[in-house]
Amino acid sequence: MASGMRQPPGHSPANVVFESVSKRYADGTVGVDSIGLECEAGKVTVFVGPSGCGKTTTLRMINRMISPTSGRILISGRDAADLEEASLRRGIGYVIQNAGLFPHRTVADNIATVPVLQGIRRRTARLAAAELMERVGLDPALGRKYPYQLSGGQQQRVGVARALAADPPVLLMDEPFSAVDPVVRHDLQNELLRLQREIGKTIVFVTHDMDEAIRLADRIVVFQRGGTIAQSDTPERLLTEPASAFVRDFTGDSGIKWLSLMGTGGLEPRTDDVVAELDSFAGLDRWRLQIDGEHRALGWLRPGATAGDEFVPCRRTFVLGADPMRTALDSALLSPVGQAVATDSGQRVLGLVDFASLEPAIEDHRSRAHA
Numbered sequence: 040m041a042s043g044m045r046q047p048p049g050h051s052p053a054n055v056v057f058e059s060v061s062k063r064y065a066d067g068t069v070g071v072d073s074i075g076l077e078c079e080a081g082k083v084t085v086f087v088g089p090s091g092c093g094k095t096t097t098l099r100m101i102n103r104m105i106s107p108t109s110g111r112i113l114i115s116g117r118d119a120a121d122l123e124e125a126s127l128r129r130g131i132g133y134v135i136q137n138a139g140l141f142p143h144r145t146v147a148d149n150i151a152t153v154p155v156l157q158g159i160r161r162r163t164a165r166l167a168a169a170e171l172m173e174r175v176g177l178d179p180a181l182g183r184k185y186p187y188q189l190s191g192g193q194q195q196r197v198g199v200a201r202a203l204a205a206d207p208p209v210l211l212m213d214e215p216f217s218a219v220d221p222v223v224r225h226d227l228q229n230e231l232l233r234l235q236r237e238i239g240k241t242i243v244f245v246t247h248d249m250d251e252a253i254r255l256a257d258r259i260v261v262f263q264r265g266g267t268i269a270q271s272d273t274p275e276r277l278l279t280e281p282a283s284a285f286v287r288d289f290t291g292d293s294g295i296k297w298l299s300l301m302g303t304g305g306l307e308p309r310t311d312d313v314v315a316e317l318d319s320f321a322g323l324d325r326w327r328l329q330i331d332g333e334h335r336a337l338g339w340l341r342p343g344a345t346a347g348d349e350f351v352p353c354r355r356t357f358v359l360g361a362d363p364m365r366t367a368l369d370s371a372l373l374s375p376v377g378q379a380v381a382t383d384s385g386q387r388v389l390g391l392v393d394f395a396s397l398e399p400a401i402e403d404h405r406s407r408a409h410a
């Protein structure tokens with residue numbers, strides 16, 4: 040574990056509780072109106088909602104960049120208003136869109152900023168920065184470069200590393216991935232999920248992207264105009280039991296999104312129609328998937344096919360237990376026979392799952408979520 044990442048007592052994840060918190064700006068605008076909310080310790084809470092409904096105001100009240108007009112915010116049970124501002128900020132990492140890095144400092148010095156301010160020797164802080172860079176998936180050799188010499192996705196990773204450098208119990212992320220292209224964004228989301236499995240911080244994340252919210256969140260908070268909360272729930276409940284027409288409209292096509300949430304771990308692939316060798320066949324009686332000696336899919340063989348016949352390509356497979364049901368359904372729909380091809384993480388074929396048997400799995404999952 041990187042030295043900057045150790046979890047001394049007091050650095051374990053903190054819960055953040057809002058009690059009837061309101062923010063009225065000087066010009067009279069109500070940013071947030073009497074919200075009550077708990078961001079659970081060690082979990083990812085994602086704020087979504089239309090523009091101007093109070094997400095950023097709520098986020099920034101946690102580290103007191105904005106002070107509430109009324110109500111209390113408790114961090115691990117302590118009123119944030121009573122904490123000394125500098126130490127409060129040190130306990131809360133902050134990541135924003137475009138990373139917000141210091142342009143004239145090297146990447147390593149950017150990451151080491153807070154530890155150096157805390158009195159850690161520069162050399163020690165730089166070494167810790169290199170470990171943190173590896174942790175967020177960056178080559179430590181990039182530490183000597185300046186932010187402008189990095190891609191947008193790399194800069195965001197540096198932003199995350201910098202926010203984690205003081206090992207804060209709470210991490211605030213305000214649309215951190217919205218300035219990068221969809222592919223890089225997907226990578227950054229995966230990286231954050233992997234990192235979170237290791238570090239278990241209390242993460243509060245703002246996004247406009249519902250798919251991003253569903254992928255990352257343990258809990259989604261939907262804000263609505265006027266700075267109030269329309270619903271705060273797990274992604275599954277939000278999609279299956281929207282509290283209002285507004286939430287239903289805002290969360291969008293839940294049928295498809297559902298499939299992205301559902302795991303494939305419970306599916307039981309069958310191997311009857313997977314073949315390694317064809318020479319014993321006079322001609323196939325039905326569609327079969329042929330695999331090579333390493334169990335990788337070669338392609339589909341038509342009924343009547345004999346050894347040497349051309350394959351129909353296997354266009355999509357899914358990793359059993361790791362990919363969501365949506366990928367399994369794609370795999371079934373793209374195969375010539377409605378059979379999804381299940382593999383392990385090394386692309387070795389485990390077997391086939393019939394389209395018809397995906398349906399009961401989906402129904403079963405839905406009814407358990409409703410229970």
Ligand SMILES: Nc1ncnc2c1ncn2[C@@H]1O[C@H](COP(=O)(O)OP(=O)(O)OP(=O)(O)O)[C@@H](O)[C@H]1O
Binds near residue numbers: 064069090093097
């Ligand atoms: N400094 C300010 N002075 C006056 N009004 C403000 C100020 N900052 C924000 N507001 C207003 O408070 C409301 C909530 O703003 P906030 O930035 O929290 O919304 P948001 O949901 O984060 O929006 P977006 O999704 O567009 O970032 C908006 O009406 C906004 O115009």
